[in-house]
Amino acid sequence: MAADAVTGFDADVAVVGLGAIGSSALWRLAARGLDVVGVEQHEPGHPWGGSHGRTRLFRVACLEHPGLTPIARRARDLWRELEAASGEPLLVQTGAVMIGQPGSRIIEGTLAAAAAHALPVERLDGAALAARAPAHARLDDGDVALWDPEAGVLRPEAAIVAAVDAARAAGARVRTGERVLAVEPDAEGVTIRLAGASLRVRRAVVTAGPWLPQLVPGLPITPHRVVMTWFDARDGHDASVDRLPVFIRSVPGTGGQHWIWGHGALPGDLAKVGPEFDGPFDADDPDAIDREVHAGETDGIRDLVAAALPDLEPEPAEAVTCIMAHTPDGQFVVGRTPASDRVVVAGGCSGHSFKHAAALGEAAAQLTVDEPPFADIGFLDPARFARP
Numbered sequence: 435m436a437a438d439a440v441t442g443f444d445a446d447v448a449v450v451g452l453g454a455i456g457s458s459a460l461w462r463l464a465a466r467g468l469d470v471v472g473v474e475q476h477e478p479g480h481p482w483g484g485s486h487g488r489t490r491l492f493r494v495a496c497l498e499h500p501g502l503t504p505i506a507r508r509a510r511d512l513w514r515e516l517e518a519a520s521g522e523p524l525l526v527q528t529g530a531v532m533i534g535q536p537g538s539r540i541i542e543g544t545l546a547a548a549a550a551h552a553l554p555v556e557r558l559d560g561a562a563l564a565a566r567a568p569a570h571a572r573l574d575d576g577d578v579a580l581w582d583p584e585a586g587v588l589r590p591e592a593a594i595v596a597a598v599d600a601a602r603a604a605g606a607r608v609r610t611g612e613r614v615l616a617v618e619p620d621a622e623g624v625t626i627r628l629a630g631a632s633l634r635v636r637r638a639v640v641t642a643g644p645w646l647p648q649l650v651p652g653l654p655i656t657p658h659r660v661v662m663t664w665f666d667a668r669d670g671h672d673a674s675v676d677r678l679p680v681f682i683r684s685v686p687g688t689g690g691q692h693w694i695w696g697h698g699a700l701p702g703d704l705a706k707v708g709p710e711f712d713g714p715f716d717a718d719d720p721d722a723i724d725r726e727v728h729a730g731e732t733d734g735i736r737d738l739v740a741a742a743l744p745d746l747e748p749e750p751a752e753a754v755t756c757i758m759a760h761t762p763d764g765q766f767v768v769g770r771t772p773a774s775d776r777v778v779v780a781g782g783c784s785g786h787s788f789k790h791a792a793a794l795g796e797a798a799a800q801l802t803v804d805e806p807p808f809a810d811i812g813f814l815d816p817a818r819f820a821r822p
């Protein structure tokens with residue numbers, strides 16, 4: 435790629451890492467008419483980062499922070515746009531049931547988001563729960579069930595491929611199988627170091643997921659290996675998504691309450707159920723993740739499934755590793771870096787960013803071109819970690 439002889443730049447913007455957020459940032463920058471290049475170390479939709487495993491939960495009543503609801507809504511519009519462009523179904527609306535004790539974070543967080551944005555979240559009594567999500571009909575004493583009708587299931591690999599294709603269609607250049615070694619901002623631009631080459635750009639968006647701290651030192655992001663698990667129905671039972679729509683549920687288990695999340699089987703697939711991944715988290719090297727799932731690693735989720743979901747065969751039928759990127763407060767980082775306003779970062783998934791990824795890419799694109807973001811994303815600013 436030859437630099438422009440007049441300006442000396444190879445592109446207006448480089449996007450480093452084309453996973454969930456980066457693929458969208460590339461698309462949204464190209465859609466604004468910028469000359470943009472994306473660099474990805476693998477192929478779009480690959481299984482080595484934080485965005486593989488066939489499905490991700492989508493919710494609008496975001497229990498993690500009421501400020502996430504406008505981001506989820508903007509993301510939904512963009513997912514639908516990508517569906518139309520690609521012809522691929524990316525977001526299946528199923529509704530979600532949230533189950534926990536009154537006062538628990540699942541219930542209070544969901545109600546707070548619903549109240550802040552007048553969402554049509556309903557409280558379900560036993561009969562309504564049995565009608566909407568019969569696989570959960572057996573609840574624990576005192577449990578409350580809430581229904582978020584706008585929730586559903588996203589298809590992450592197809593969504594990433596669709597965003598990269600949309601970016602290409604809008605004029606973006608895409609370099610795959612290339613590793614970025616360093617992102618070096620200075621007063622006039624940013625140098626993107628590759629093996630044996632470099633790119634000179636005016637600005638950069640770094641969306642490297644679990645690898646983000648390697649490229650932007652000082653960001654408090656901890657990459658951590660986790661295991662995803664899928665389950666068959668028991669003989670004679672039905673574990674389809676119609677009986678087990680998207681859910682998050684608090685279940686009593688060893689040492690207290692534990693969260694499980696997941697959804698029933700989509701056509702031709704298995705039900706997926708996972709545990710809440712709560713810290714403290716050891717930092718794992720994303721280049722040296724142990725990809726084997728070892729005996730005993732899935733015993734915890736097996737016991738919770740056995741306790742809560744009697745239609746499922748509790749021994750997992752499939753188990754695959756994935757990498758999360760945790761921040762200290764469980765919220766993402768989206769903003770200019772403290773070191774240079776020529777570099778925008780977006781990542782720090784903390785286990786709940788896929789649903790928002792299309793809109794986080796949009797926000798990263800907006801910050802890069804000095805447009806005001808579509809919603810208040812101040813609570814995601816990486817500068818919050820530098821404040822005393």
Ligand SMILES: Cc1cc2nc3c(=O)[nH]c(=O)nc-3n(C[C@H](O)[C@H](O)[C@H](O)COP(=O)(O)OP(=O)(O)OC[C@H]3O[C@@H](n4cnc5c(N)ncnc54)[C@H](O)[C@@H]3O)c2cc1C
Pocket residue numbers: 450451452453454455456473474475476483484485486489490491492612613614615641642643644645646649660661662756757758780781782783784785786787788789790791
């Ligand atoms: C098990 C699990 C379950 C989850 N469940 C949900 C859920 O139900 N709902 C939800 O909303 N979210 C969920 N999440 C979170 C969500 O999947 C991730 O947050 C999100 O996909 C991460 O997106 P990202 O763009 O930050 O990172 P990634 O998608 O991992 O993208 C980073 C990309 O950068 C590339 N890259 C990195 N370094 C370099 C380099 N130096 N040079 C070139 N390329 C590079 C990587 O190869 C990768 O493609 C879950 C996460 C996990 C792990």
